[in-house]
Amino acid sequence: MALSASLNAAEERKPSRLGRVLEDRLPYLMVAPAILILLLVGLFPLIYSLIVSFQRITMTENDTSFVGLLNYAELFKDTRLWTSLGHTAIITVIALPLELLIGFLMAQLFVDRMPGRQLFVALLVLPTVISPIVAGATWRLMFDVRFGPIGQILSFFAGEPVRILWTVNPAYVYPAIIICEVWQWSPFMFLLLLAALSNVDQSQLEAAEIDGASYLRVLRGIVLPAIAPVIAVACLIRGLDLVRIFDIIWALTEGGPGSMTETISLYTYVQGFSQFETSYTAAISFLVIALLTLITTLVLKRMELAR
Amino acid sequence: MRIGRLPARKARILTIRYLGAGAVTLLFLFPVYWLFMISFKTPDEIYHVPPLWIPGQIQFSNYYVLFKDGDVLAILNSLIVAGVSSGIAIVLGTLCAYSLARFGTGGENLAMWIISQRMIPPIAVVFPIFLIYVYFGLVDGYFGLILLYTAFNLPYVIWMMRGYIVDVPLELEESALVDGLNRWEVIWKVVFPMVRPGLMATSVFTFVFAWNDFLFALVLTRTEVITFPVMLTHYFGGQSNFWAKIAAMSVLGTLPIFVAVSVMQRYLVRGISLGAVKG
Numbered sequence: 001m002a003l004s005a006s007l008n009a010a011e012e013r014k015p016s017r018l019g020r021v022l023e024d025r026l027p028y029l030m031v032a033p034a035i036l037i038l039l040l041v042g043l044f045p046l047i048y049s050l051i052v053s054f055q056r057i058t059m060t061e062n063d064t065s066f067v068g069l070l071n072y073a074e075l076f077k078d079t080r081l082w083t084s085l086g087h088t089a090i091i092t093v094i095a096l097p098l099e100l101l102i103g104f105l106m107a108q109l110f111v112d113r114m115p116g117r118q119l120f121v122a123l124l125v126l127p128t129v130i131s132p133i134v135a136g137a138t139w140r141l142m143f144d145v146r147f148g149p150i151g152q153i154l155s156f157f158a159g160e161p162v163r164i165l166w167t168v169n170p171a172y173v174y175p176a177i178i179i180c181e182v183w184q185w186s187p188f189m190f191l192l193l194l195a196a197l198s199n200v201d202q203s204q205l206e207a208a209e210i211d212g213a214s215y216l217r218v219l220r221g222i223v224l225p226a227i228a229p230v231i232a233v234a235c236l237i238r239g240l241d242l243v244r245i246f247d248i249i250w251a252l253t254e255g256g257p258g259s260m261t262e263t264i265s266l267y268t269y270v271q272g273f274s275q276f277e278t279s280y281t282a283a284i285s286f287l288v289i290a291l292l293t294l295i296t297t298l299v300l301k302r303m304e305l306a307r
Numbered sequence: 308m309r310i311g312r313l314p315a316r317k318a319r320i321l322t323i324r325y326l327g328a329g330a331v332t333l334l335f336l337f338p339v340y341w342l343f344m345i346s347f348k349t350p351d352e353i354y355h356v357p358p359l360w361i362p363g364q365i366q367f368s369n370y371y372v373l374f375k376d377g378d379v380l381a382i383l384n385s386l387i388v389a390g391v392s393s394g395i396a397i398v399l400g401t402l403c404a405y406s407l408a409r410f411g412t413g414g415e416n417l418a419m420w421i422i423s424q425r426m427i428p429p430i431a432v433v434f435p436i437f438l439i440y441v442y443f444g445l446v447d448g449y450f451g452l453i454l455l456y457t458a459f460n461l462p463y464v465i466w467m468m469r470g471y472i473v474d475v476p477l478e479l480e481e482s483a484l485v486d487g488l489n490r491w492e493v494i495w496k497v498v499f500p501m502v503r504p505g506l507m508a509t510s511v512f513t514f515v516f517a518w519n520d521f522l523f524a525l526v527l528t529r530t531e532v533i534t535f536p537v538m539l540t541h542y543f544g545g546q547s548n549f550w551a552k553i554a555a556m557s558v559l560g561t562l563p564i565f566v567a568v569s570v571m572q573r574y575l576v577r578g579i580s581l582g583a584v585k586g
Contacts, residue, residue, distance in 0.1 A: 026490060028406075028412065030402040030406035031402075031412050031417075034399045034402070034403035034421075034461050034465060035403070037457055037461060038424055040454075041436070041455055041458035042424045044439070045432050045435035045436045045439055046431075046435065048439060052435065052438075114321060117328075120328050123336060124332060124335055125568060126335075126336065127335055127339070129565075130519075130564060131519040131521070131564075132521065133519075133536040133540060134557045137342075137539060137553050137557055138342045138557065139338065142341060147550075149337075149360070152358055183338065186335075191575075244429065246429075246521070246522055247519075254543075264430075265430040268430045268431075273434075273437075278434075281434050282435065285430065285431035285435075286431070288430060293426075296426060
């Protein structure tokens with residue numbers, strides 16, 4: 001209010017000067033609102049959370065005295081935490097290469113122009129853009145032991161009734177999660193790699209073809225080096241997403257049976273919102289941030305080296 | 308790769324590619340088909356053993372129930388929250404991106420800080436945000452969610468749009484300035500038309516991100532402003548999954564995304580790839 005009033009006053013007196021002042025400050029004026037929101041919603045909670053993590057606030061107690069690194073020391077003794085990190089790692093390490101491979105094969109299939117390609121690509125985008133919760137719900141329906149089609153299809157091929165309790169049986173619950181995850185995100189890899197493959201230098205490929213180079217040689221010598229940066233970025237994006245996987249597991253298993261499929265995000269959620277271990281949850285959050293920062297830095301370093 | 312000069316071989320390869328394309332598409336769309344079909348089945352058909360691949364008749368009672376019970380309000384909430392927040396993020400983010408791209412405001416450091424905001428895992432900030440929201444009474448309201456999704460999407464918009472704006476030839480803007488247009492006119496009349504495809508793709512993705520968010524909405528909504536993914540999980544419950552509702556709600560909740568993505572189809576691949584390559 002005060003600002004606009006003074007601006008109006010300035011305008012009445014010397015419009016040209018105001019114009020100049022605004023023009024001078026324009027770069028900052030344009031940046032300000034966005035930065036303000038990011039500070040407010042991004043940085044402020046982090047700082048607040050950092051303070052809380054050095055206190056001892058729980059559902060029953062509101063002990064705001066500082067206890068140093070006590071909460072962080074607790075992290076090391078928390079076996080459920082480390083188990084959940086293990087679950088996260090298993091899913092990431094299996095799903096990521098699968099998504100990359102399937103995405104690459106799909107991209108290979110569509111890289112040359114063919115009538116109707118646009119339509120295929122448009123349809124194949126669908127799994128990637130729907131909500132992960134919908135993806136999880138869909139596969140929960142698909143996997144159902146009695147009313148789902150997966151069992152029926154498997155029975156058809158096996159020649160005998162196959163009854164698998166996908167989301168309950170410990171042996172099948174990870175395959176179930178990974179199938180859903182790979183189904184949803186392979187098309188994402190596909191889109192990225194399709195764009196990358198389309199940009200590979202055609203004259204190089206033609207030259208290799210004239211030389212009679214085998215498919216694998218062309219792949220190793222020309223195609224892979226050309227698309228390596230995109231592969232690296234795609235893996236980074238998907239890797240970070242997989243490490244914080246939450247929605248799909250929530251919809252499929254809710255972390256169960258027991259806490260068999262509890263990932264670090266689910267565990268953090270449980271600590272924060274059903275146990276209400278406020279300070280401890282804050283400490284876990286910073287562990288997660290530290291881990292992700294470490295991974296990102298390592299991957300980015302490798303990318304720099306590869307260049 | 309364009310291998311094979313013989314027409315016969317070419318035709319055979321094309322046939323194989325079409326077969327492959329068809330198989331892949333069937334495989335990836337089958338779950339969607341299944342969901343879609345369940346949304347039209349009667350309870351008897353849903354719980355039929357063995358499962359029916361085609362419903363006896365297309366009936367809309369599963370959708371009717373959602374309207375009657377007021378569950379569709381969740382879709383409306385999602386539309387409001389995702390729509391408003393991506394609108395704000397696009398406007399503020401594009402302004403910021405222009406400043407970063409053209410004036411180099413804050414240098415490389417500010418740009419890096421902005422993108423690093425995007426890398427923070429939601430689970431790490433959702434809890435402190437929840438505590439702060441409780442303190443300020445922002446839980447279960449439109450404003451809180453809109454603010455959050457705006458902040459969540461800003462780094463993405465800024466990063467994408469900065470890339471697009473840098474690609475606009477500087478000479479165009481300079482000559483427009485010389486012609487007597489002021490900075491806003493230059494942005495509106497010169498830059499905006501050139502970055503419009505990028506802007507479209509970015510808008511779709513910000514909308515989709517906000518639309519699909521589950522974690523923030525789960526934590527920050529109660530009864531008033533339940534969004535569609537949260538509503539969907541309300542139907543889960545041990546043995547008694549309300550599958551008819553889950554399927555119908557999923558279809559309704561995917562419709563807006565499907566429409567947005569179809570309309571913007573030609574901008575999307577470029578949008579995804581640029582976002583990934585430049586980000």
